[in-house]
Amino acid sequence: MIDISELTVLCDxxxxxxxxxxxxxxYITFRFGGPCRALISVNSASSAAELIRFLKENGIKYGVLGRGSNVLVPDEGFDGVILHFGSDFSNIEENGNTIRCDAGALLASACVRAQQLGLTGMENLFGIPGTIGGALYMNAGAYGSEMKDVVCSAEYIDENCNIRTIRAEDMELSYRSSIFSGTDRVITSVTLRLKNGKPDEIKNAMSECMAKRSSKQPLEFPSAGSTFKRPEGSYASLLIDQCGLKGFSCGGAMVSEKHSGFVINKGYATCSDVLELCDRVKKIVNEKTGYKLELEPVILS
Structure with a gap:
């Protein structure tokens, strides 16, 4: 059991x-998973750096969560401390055609701010659940647009707990991956460079994008968004359709009948249900098509 008394003093x-x-x-959009030993609402980059230094020096396991839109939490929970980048760390500032967002700011909020300022480039990203930090971490994208198209630079905490700045061209942004993926680097802010546009036209484009999402995706159910990465040469949803797996269930988890690229929580799913269902889907798709599907959400462990 973690003694959080010293950590509580530091948080104060x-x-x-x-x-x-x-x-x-x-704290995750799938709405399942056990507890963590302690959750800390981070309020600044300097606070995050000091907290991470403390946790590392004391050998305390930790993880970082934003909105938890691409995360699976085990049923037994997380035996460590969670640094939550949420509303306490969500400031958005504009400067000409650039917008600087704290890592806990929602991507949707950044899109709305850009629209209000008459800045274009983020319309297709509107509706992607999650924070701006999480979106950059995985180079989130939709409908032909990705974070790499609009990011200018970012601030992050490196492996030695120093706060650094990195340019977009050095982030190694590719399909659902970045230089931050699978490392101890923690994104603390993201700066976006956009182009001038007309607020009404941008708003209409955002509305069209959201309508498309609503008509095609099971937004009425808890999920982690697209469950599988796009395999080279095909699409996960197409392969799952071809295998007749729409509506396939394990416990409270089900392959959406609306969009087979989504595994949804029918209301009583556990993490074990989701993982079992995903394993079965991967096995069947591989046996029938030869394609190997890869899980997109990260398992908090």
Whole structure:
């Protein structure tokens, strides 16, 4: 068991809220998973760096969560501390045709701010659930647009707990991957460079994008968005369709009947249900088509 007394003192000093034994199902879009030992609401990059330094020096396991839109939390929870980048760390500032967003700012909020300022380039990203930090971490994208198309630079905490700045061209942005993926680097802010446009036209494009999402995706159910990465040469949803797996279920988890690229929570799914279903889907698709599907969400472990 982690003794969080010293950590609580540090959080008080930094002005960060700490919640012992926080239920993580409330912090991910799939709405399942057990608790963590403590959840800290981060309020600045410097606070995050100091907290990470403390956790590393004391050998305490930790993880970072934004909106949890691409994360699976095990049923037994997470035996460590979660640094939550949410509303306490979500400031958005504009400067000409650039927008700087704290990592906890919602991607949708950044899109709306850009529209209000008459800045174009983010319309197709509107409706992607998650924070701006999470979106850059995985180079999120939709309908032909990706974060790499609009990001200018980012601030992050490196492996030695130093705050650094990195240019877009050095981020190694590719399909659902970046230089941050699978590392100890923690994104703390993202700066976007956009182009001048007309607010009404941008708003209409955003509305059209959201209508398309609503008509094709099962937004009425908890999920982690697209469940499988796009395999080279095909599409996960197409392959799953071809295998007749729409509506295929394990416990409370089901392949959406609306969009087979989504595994949804029918209301009582566990993480074990989702992982079992995904394993079965991967096996059947591989046996019938030869394609190997790869899970897109990250498992918090």
């Amino acid at each position: 000093k930094l002005g960060c809220r700490i919640t012992p034994e926080a239920p993580l199902n409330e």
